[in-house]
Amino acid sequence: MADPILHLKRVVLPFQEPTPAIDLVIHTGEIWLIDGPAKSGKTTLFKVMSGLIQPHGGEIILFGNSLRRISNRTLARLRRRMGVLLEGDGLIPSWSIYDNLALPWRYHDLLSEQALQQTLVALLQQFDEEEELLYRVAATLTIEQRRRMAVLRSLQNDPSLLLLDNDGVASYLERLMPYLQRRLDDHSLALVLRGTAAMARYLPADRLHRATLRAGTLHLHANPSHLDQRSVT
């Protein structure tokens, strides 16, 4: 099997009370659905996986690079291969959606204005969104619209690893699924999302792995369709 895209090795989440170490191996083509009660550490786990916060122990290997040993510049380069949706939508409220989505491209000089316009319009069309939304100020959109725009932003780089730390994404999954399914079938994407067991019905069972987080401890649910052992403690 190919190298994992994300590997958590004996990672201890940064809680005040010590918690057992987590081992989690994620490969392309896999979907990981992580659920758990409130305050169980789901957001903390997603922040650790994206390198936003440091764990109390263990090692995170992202795209074959240990996050402990890489520079900030390398981490920024690796993050361009990731798409992340945080618990909040992460949009700058006083900016238009266009400016929000264009920010990383413009800031890092990745695309010309013309190409950027085409890319963003194509992105919205791909997921049946109205182009008019691009030119609205983020603060004037509904929570649902903002969340959808934030999801699209996480997809705009065609990421290899998609981390969706937001329960509200369930209502949008149906529209995203054709794109996600194609990328999963190509083994060019791994999807980790937070949600309840009910979300599993939107996801292809043969690729789905489920885990529950309780007080910083991750418990794997066996998936009958593929019983090759993923090491999850």
Place this chain on the structure above:
Amino acid sequence: MSLAPIPPPASVQAVLAAVLAAVLQRTGHGLGRFAYMSGNLVAGFFHTSSGRYRYLLKHTIQQIYFTALQSYQLVFFIGLALGILMVVPMVSLGFTDVDMLSSLMSKVLFQQLIPFITAIVAIGRSGTAITSEIASMQSQQAIDMLLLQGIDPHHLLVQPRVIGMTFSMMLLTIWMIAGAILGASSIVLMVDDAGWLPVIRASANRLSLGEWGLMALMMLWFGMAIGTIHCYYGLQSANAVQTAMNLPKAFVRSFLSCLLVITLFSLVRYG
């Protein structure tokens, strides 16, 4: 049932030492963060993309527009009122000598009161807006998202606000001085036939190049302090409750910082 022994009361010295240590620790922590932010802002100029410079320029202009241009009427009116308030009592007591009035205005108004009042206007109007805006980004996790996109929030959000605030302070001070000269000279004109020009010329002559330099230095400090302190408290606010608590803190800290600096400058000038 047994009662736990009551610990002996701590001595006054121990309590004072603990309080002092806590205050020093907080101050040290705050100064450390301030130094880190300032260092990061300066370092950010030298390793970056052209896209970042475009954002820096755009947001700096926006900050100058919001702080300086949108409040020019208010600042000019305050300057006008200060000039009148300063001169009316003097004129009523019979002091109508243009040179003496200009000297007094230069020492009291131009070099002390006007820079400080300009700072208060900027803190109240733009400083609080900066804190609220950055706090709202923080509560939506937009700051975390910037980090995930390889963008340093200090470079995108803090730097243009600090630079814009510094330029705005200079513009507003000059504007308020102009208002004060106009106000004062209007009163002088009513009781004396000195004319506008001699009053303006006499006031302007009181401000030497050195005085302008010191004033520019003071404005530089005010702009940097107000911008950095308000951005810092915005970044420390993760929700509405923390924002409500941090807004007055930011106001008080930047007010005190400006007061301290203007006192130091006065001591250097006249001490």
